[in-house]
Amino acid sequence: DIQMTQSPSTLSASVGDRVTITCRASQSISTWLAWYQQKPGKAPKFLIYKASSLESGVPSRFSGSGSGTEFTLTISSLQPDDFATYYCQQYKSYSTFGQGTKVEIK
Amino acid sequence: QVQLVETGGGVVQPGRSLRLSCAASGFTFAGYSMHWVRQAPGKGLEWVAIISYDGDNKYYADSVKGRFTISRDNSKNTLFLQMNSLRAEDTAVYYCAKDTLSYGAYTFDYWGQGTLVIVSS
Numbered sequence: 001d002i003q004m005t006q007s008p009s010t011l012s013a014s015v016g017d018r019v020t021i022t023c024r025a026s027q028s029i030s031t032w033l034a035w036y037q038q039k040p041g042k043a044p045k046f047l048i049y050k051a052s053s054l055e056s057g058v059p060s061r062f063s064g065s066g067s068g069t070e071f072t073l074t075i076s077s078l079q080p081d082d083f084a085t086y087y088c089q090q091y092k093s094y095s096t097f098g099q100g101t102k103v104e105i106k
Numbered sequence: 107q108v109q110l111v112e113t114g115g116g117v118v119q120p121g122r123s124l125r126l127s128c129a130a131s132g133f134t135f136a137g138y139s140m141h142w143v144r145q146a147p148g149k150g151l152e153w154v155a156i157i158s159y160d161g162d163n164k165y166y167a168d169s170v171k172g173r174f175t176i177s178r179d180n181s182k183n184t185l186f187l188q189m190n191s192l193r194a195e196d197t198a199v200y201y202c203a204k205d206t207l208s209y210g211a212y213t214f215d216y217w218g219q220g221t222l223v224i225v226s227s
Binding site for chain 2: 046054096
């Protein structure tokens with residue numbers, strides 16, 4: 001099974017900050033990686049696929065990069081609506097999610 | 107617009123069964139693979155099962171293999187999850203999720219609101 005590890009688990013930031021979340025895979029997954037945003041009590045929202053492709057309608061302040069085993073999600077200028085938990089997901093072999101990174105208000 | 111509405115959750119005793127449903131609308135249901143994904147209280151996301159667009163292919167997470175069965179009725183635009191031999195560790199919000207592709211890319215572009223299953227005596 002492919003394991004996904006995110007860091008940090010919690011991130012405190014202010015509006016306007018540049019935020020980076022890291023996701024590592026236990027083996028190479030090429031670019032078969034997606035990112036989701038989840039707010040409390042809500043379903044996840046699909047943000048990025050193929051490591052760096054932005055889903056339609058997702059603001060351009062979100063970007064993804066990486067390949068192989070190391071990936072990043074970057075929010076270029078954090079907005080009030082972005083405080084949420086973010087999950088990476090590998091889909092090279094079935095599906096596995098990271099444990100999540102909570103972005104909270106500093 | 108795409109809508110996925112799960113029903114069937116509730117409180118059930120360990121060892122018993124429960125059947126979840128997910129009513130889909132706003133897209134060509136028969137054209138996409140569908141998934142169940144769950145989230146235990148306060149925990150992360152766990153993929154549970156996939157069914158191909160035509161129902162011919164099904165795959166499961168090891169944690170539910172042999173106990174859960176995914177199925178679909180394309181004539182009624184409905185996805186199902188039959189859960190047998192339920193355990194306390196199956197307690198979670200269960201989401202149905204639409205795949206981005208027909209054959210199963212395992213990326214989920216639309217999700218339902220979730221239905222809570224509590225396994226407890």
